[in-house]
Amino acid sequence: MTPEQITLVQTSWAKVAPVADQAANIFYDRLFEIAPEARPLFAEDMTKQKRALMGMLATAVNGLNKLDTILPAVQALGVRHVDYGATDEHYEVVAAALLFTLRKGLGDGFTPEVEEAWTRAYTTLAGVMIEAAGRARAA
Numbered sequence: 001m002t003p004e005q006i007t008l009v010q011t012s013w014a015k016v017a018p019v020a021d022q023a024a025n026i027f028y029d030r031l032f033e034i035a036p037e038a039r040p041l042f043a044e045d046m047t048k049q050k051r052a053l054m055g056m057l058a059t060a061v062n063g064l065n066k067l068d069t070i071l072p073a074v075q076a077l078g079v080r081h082v083d084y085g086a087t088d089e090h091y092e093v094v095a096a097a098l099l100f101t102l103r104k105g106l107g108d109g110f111t112p113e114v115e116e117a118w119t120r121a122y123t124t125l126a127g128v129m130i131e132a133a134g135r136a137r138a139a
């Protein structure tokens with residue numbers, strides 16, 4: 001990611017963070033609409049899950065310019081997701097639900113540049129999680 005893209009992700013996230021609860025609702029509604037088979041992987045009560053996801057996203061977004069410091073946490077998160085039942089394919093659906101949420105939340109602020117920057121950020125994070133998960137499955 002370029003420094004400009006990192007800044008775009010961080011400034012656009014700052015607009016979503018104050019309405020994190022709403023964003024989390026949009027995200028999971030969309031996720032279970034496009035991937036209903038993923039619903040049973042999650043607890044019935046999603047309150048804690050919504051907080052955890054938004055918290056982790058905040059950590060990741062703020063850590064983009066010092067990736068090496070968050071890498072171990074992201075790898076560990078990827079390994080835990082093996083037990084949660086997350087597959088490599090699920091990461092693509094999550095990407096779609098995340099971009100949908102950002103489009104809704106940012107409106108006109110969701111420019112092609114912002115979309116590209118978020119796609120890069122997500123691909124980076126998910127790539128680390130998927131790789132760590134693959135190594136854990138093989139071990």
Ligand code: HEM
Nearest residue numbers: 038041042043052053056080084086087090091094125126
């Ligand atoms: C970049 C992508 C993702 C991030 C940042 C993320 C973040 C998180 C976080 C922070 C938790 C809380 C538990 C923990 O820290 O171990 C969690 C749990 C979970 N995630 Fe993810 N996740 C991602 C992708 C996915 C994908 C692709 C799936 C597949 C459907 C998934 C399914 C789950 C499930 C089932 C749980 C556990 C729910 C429970 O314990 O009831 N996640 N995720």
